Amino acid sequence: MSMGSMLIRLREEKGLTQADVAAKLGIKRARYNAWEHDIAKPRVAMLNQLANFYGVNPDFLLGFESHTPLPEWATAKDKRDFKKMLEEDEVVMFDGVPISDVGKQRVMDVLTGLFWEAKQMNKRKK
Template identity: 35%
Template structure:
């Protein structure tokens, strides 16, 4: 399932037709179409050919690595955007790993937003992310009965519903802005070319952080697959 998705992604990122890719890979367009749709499974020789053609690793093609090079990083090897020296939290690697994946991915997200002329978009994206952190922090805080609820202004019976509504509003505003609607805080966004990107361009532009983003996407979609 990963292989057919990834070879389709790579072809489209390169901007070539299925007919052209098939010819250069030495197979018929019909066969390549079957591979991309997951109707047929290919042999190892074709996997290697595709890896050479798109300059990626076989592990990446097979979904074993989220990085084009096939790199699998340990928590110590993932770049830390902070100066903190701690590599683990109280002996646990997982919180540190996840924190790095999120922090490094946010670096890319806000770098892309910085190139956008619509600064209102940054505000809406930031609002959504801050609300997500607020939600998780408040749940943790409320789980300890001795914690004073007066830290928060919104009442216990309302905050979850209100927060969900605020997040939905922020997400809707982001979608509307990207669709070219005027958000009332400046000219409408007419050109989203500043957000054009491929896995190759992300790896090149953000060599320290791209692997974290790719792993965050992979982990998130794995979580989605378990609930859909």
Template identity: 40%
Template sequence: MEQHSFGTYMRHLREEQGMSINQLAASADISNSQISRIENGLRGVPKPVTIRKISDALGIPYAELMQRAGYLEDGAEAYMNEKGAVPDWANSRDKRDFKKMLEEDGELMFDGIPLNQEDKKRIKDVLTGLFWEAKQMNKHKPRRRPDPAE
């Protein structure tokens, strides 16, 4: 998706809800200048962490904005929205969802230090961003063609 069309879509969503740039910025905890640059196509498509903040502030499904931003291919939104969608090959150890572990109230520790809710949220935001950036990079990786001499 073009960068400008994502910004146009985001502006439409914001205006549809009667929010000003300043209101969205405050609700999403990002700068109003960043919102303006995204909407006007002056900034590239935001990182997944920023998209998460915007989706939460607008009450729009995260998967929908990720797809509009070009991070997800068609059909991936449905996969993300399915509760417990796990590939057939996954075993019980594979099925643990780290994001859900960070969202739950249970105690988690890192290197022997208990994590509070703020720690969990920051870790989840960073991992979400890294995960979707990696997915995007892998999507655009050129596939190696087999060498006929091999």
């Protein structure tokens, strides 16, 4: 998923307009619009402001991590296992049709939560 798509998704989850976000960040709406449409990329300082505004890690906006935070109890091995699972580059299909990047990201977010829940349950059994 592109950074622009992530920004759109996060903004819509908050029920905000581009003008709302731009005003809160102290920039012009046209600049924010360019980011959402992947015409331009924010500088590092603004990337950090965006991440703080949306309550995510800058790495998430860059596409390096999931929207679902990692649990505090997860070990380094747990994180490696999960990363390996996510890196399998299989086409995600629904009813025989490939799903969109946005749909795939939503599926991955749900799988992320389920993975950590199952991992925690397994650890409690030991």
